[in-house]
Amino acid sequence: MTRWYVITGGPSSGKTTTVDLLRQRGYRTTIEESRHYIDLQRLGGHSVEETRSRQEDFQRNVLALQLAQEAELDPEEVVFLDRAIPDSLAYYRLLGLEPDPALLEALVHVRYRKVFVMDLLPLHRDYARTEDATDQRRIHDLLMEVYLSLPMPVVSVPVLPAEDRVEFILTRL
DSSP, X not given: OOSEEEEEOSXXXXXXXXXXXXXXXXXXXXXXXXXXXXXHHHHTTOOHHHHHHSHHHHHHHHXXXXXXXXXXXXXXXOEEEESOHHHHHHHHHHHTOOXXXXXHHHHHHOOOSEEEEEOOOOOOOOTTOOOOHHHHHHHHHHHHHHHHTSSSOEEEEOSOOHHHHHHHHHTTO
């Protein structure tokens, strides 16, 4: 068992805002690897559309980054993760892809203290987000399905002002 807490949810659910506020309060946090991968590809001259169009490669590369990120964390340190390894399974399912063997192996070993699933906010599009409202809901539902199938507590975080969501989480650690 780690002392890590996952902050997850569908696109535009306030995950990163929440993680940023936790970091500002002095907690150790991680970055969202899918956005990081898109940013790395953009720096290399690839468009978001080009990067996202190769979905199997995209998912495999995001998973590799997530695996590496979590491998470097101290299991005894309190850390808030902006998404985690099981999120990849939800995206593989969304896309109808066969899960990567590295993902299936990692899922056997993941042990988070608690998972906080953010209820959805109105969809806000940005440079990296290509999902529509239907995809947003489907991803949220798949994330719930995946996390509820794992042996760890899952807490739904209601729609509240950002600071109140942080308080909601901190009172349920």
